[in-house]
Amino acid sequence: MPKAKSRSTESADSPKSGGKVPAERIADLAAASRILAAQGVVDGFGHVSMRHPTAPDRYLMARALAPALVTPKDIIEYDLESNPCNAAGRPSFLERFIHGEIYKARPEVMAVVHSHSPSVIPFGLVDVPMRAMFHNAAFIGAGVPVFDIRDKFGATDLLVSDGEKGVALAEIMGRQDVVLMRAHGSVACGASLEAAVFRAVYTEVNARIQHWTAALGDGAPIAALDPEESKLADKVNLGAGQRAWHLWRTLVRSQVKW
Amino acid sequence: MPKAKSRSTESADSPKSGGKVPAERIADLAAASRILAAQGVVDGFGHVSMRHPTAPDRYLMARALAPALVTPKDIIEYDLESNPCNAAGRPSFLERFIHGEIYKARPEVMAVVHSHSPSVIPFGLVDVPMRAMFHNAAFIGAGVPVFDIRDKFGATDLLVSDGEKGVALAEIMGRQDVVLMRAHGSVACGASLEAAVFRAVYTEVNARIQHWTAALGDGAPIAALDPEESKLADKVNLGAGQRAWHLWRTLVRSQVKW
Amino acid sequence: MPKAKSRSTESADSPKSGGKVPAERIADLAAASRILAAQGVVDGFGHVSMRHPTAPDRYLMARALAPALVTPKDIIEYDLESNPCNAAGRPSFLERFIHGEIYKARPEVMAVVHSHSPSVIPFGLVDVPMRAMFHNAAFIGAGVPVFDIRDKFGATDLLVSDGEKGVALAEIMGRQDVVLMRAHGSVACGASLEAAVFRAVYTEVNARIQHWTAALGDGAPIAALDPEESKLADKVNLGAGQRAWHLWRTLVRSQVKW
């Protein structure tokens, strides 16, 4: 197995930093990686990013590293073309363009999670739409589009490994909070780091519940959240979801010092 | 994500306490939260309450906090309108009315668990009744009604966030030990804290078994407990169930000092 | 929830002990309880017993206690009527008659496990025979009968709580290594403690595999072990199975001193 080809793209032409980010927010981003691993949303792969809190044309993401191992010092800053500002030799994720292009297309999005969570993948492979099985997954009620990279790019390695592919993904995502990627995984985003992590976790939980519901009903109609319920419930989740983040962040803190 | 809106409703008009509760019972209630988390019945959400042991018009429940983090000092006392007696600034669960209204409607009920346990949710979404797959789940044999908040309240955020909704839920629950909430979760209750926790856990276990049984039988009849067997087995469970509680409580004690 | 009614049946008429059992074998039996809990075969309920190594008319089993908590000092000796020789006030399992009656009916059986393992229960509820999905479960190839307590005893609490019910169960079990109990659980036995534990674990593993195989095949024939393959593979398992026991026993030893 050859050495990973993740590129270290730092150079004299590296874009400028958008300015200092509070250490606590960097720590939260590193913790988010570990939370997603602990919740079974990511394994050795997958990544989470956060828009720079004061420079909207920059975002922050770990170097190419398994999410469970990320620490604050692994966080790199990128411009929206996904060029690293301060890689210092650290390799970048091949698929960072997912993040950069969504930040470009969606000014309100402040965080993005990309994962291959196993219960979610089936919904990108057969023609069964994901629906909101319970109020915690209300963000799914607006619909989950499926991005098939083959439609525009033919046979590929499936990776969103350049800006053009990132643009195509962001277009299919549109204004939704979650987008499925055929034979690959999914992306969840939110107006805060906490919201994006919450949605990534509950997309996976909702997928598990929908599998069992579909099997139990065997074709019968499913009394999922309707669009109006979804809107109303999602608003509450954005507040109550802090309870889950507080739990998850506390568990990470019990294992590391940051 | 805005700060959680759980209300801190303490004021000069706070209801009076029903009197002192033995510290060990408060500790048991806090432990019940952690037990439910350890058993996969609750995650960052869900709550368990206990009627005040000597004041039947009061109940005890944790402040709005992830169940796995609850400690004895997080327990708040409420009247049956779900007004806190001693919040002291601590926020209350939005859905505490589930508890208050069940205690009002069911004098014999001494504890209530509300959860979104993932295997249970499907039974509230399709028209397949939950049945008792084995003797430990005999309490299900009397039937599990489904509460659809939409029937009476139209489109909502799905939460039982006031007394009126709590009353409607308690009405659908009737004399049963478990009630499903469409697109939301379920409630289990019992004549003791231990019994309510036991039922919440085995509702989830039974749901998992019923999923596999339904899939395996593919429409064939299921030789579940019949009503008479259910009654007979439930009586034994109320005694033998102490063995499970003893195990779970011991495991919590190995992690905390109370 | 009233105190568990497990009877403490010790008296002046207690049967005599069959003689001293090596401490290491008692420790192995206690470890077997913990192994079954660690492997998900038992939860707060279930039990494992061992025939007395030198007195075939006696057997050894823990007092009524969750399997994960059993220690060597919890082991009680019984005669084959399931009367305790040395209870000393310790309560006995209500269903110890499962063990006593199988030891009576099957002189070659040296150990018995009773469990409610969740993947196994469905096979007792619908008319789909359990079959051997892989060589480690070859002991299933000879067939797994289903005991329905209702056939002979009508509506009961489902428990095998006296000798007569134990006899009926042993009759249905016949010469097989595993018997299912409708709406209850199953029993596995073997010519050694290690073999019975191995079979209890792989009955559960095999059940999980069969569920997925049945779902995947959707009615198509399953190329399970045939009877001759089952016989040949079972012989090898009895030897190679020691590797699994060695692993499980080592893991218990890393947590306790016996």
Next chain:
Amino acid sequence: MPKAKSRSTESADSPKSGGKVPAERIADLAAASRILAAQGVVDGFGHVSMRHPTAPDRYLMARALAPALVTPKDIIEYDLESNPCNAAGRPSFLERFIHGEIYKARPEVMAVVHSHSPSVIPFGLVDVPMRAMFHNAAFIGAGVPVFDIRDKFGATDLLVSDGEKGVALAEIMGRQDVVLMRAHGSVACGASLEAAVFRAVYTEVNARIQHWTAALGDGAPIAALDPEESKLADKVNLGAGQRAWHLWRTLVRSQVKW
């Protein structure tokens, strides 16, 4: 249960060693055993081997021992007839011939994993081909043949316990990276230890995803990776897969000193 019959075949006629192997590679091989156990690919059974780095006619594999317990000092060297060079009384796995015969037939293969991972077994029992559900499992895109030992050897104990059976398995495997064994398990191989472990893990993950996809689609077509996508994605995996190995190896290192 008689003592395991794994043979200790050391003698004056033992084949010569192929030469010293760096301690770090031996440690990696021992770690690979523990990684496969931690990832749920192996339980008390299963084994992983590595071709000798400088002597292509030798390979290295643990003595007959549960994978989770393997340490560097348990590693034995074998010739391609699967005769141990340095057993020193340590028993060998009965099925080491799987490894020896694949190394003979496939000069480019540097590591082999044999497992009974539970989600994979169903694909060997019914006529549903395993397909690549996501890019990480691209190595499956070339097809996964099924070896039925019964075709050539009639009723057996299912084990590949001599060279002739190993040859038959290697023939069915052909040039593929994974082969299923009916009613038994599977084998994954790769051009490095890391690649073989990666494939064993993602064969299991892919199987779980395919089960849910098949259930969800209920006979509808599955938009799995096509052959060209598989080839392209597999190339990337061989690099990016190092990220998973790095995670897994780090976790083992946190528990042992090697």
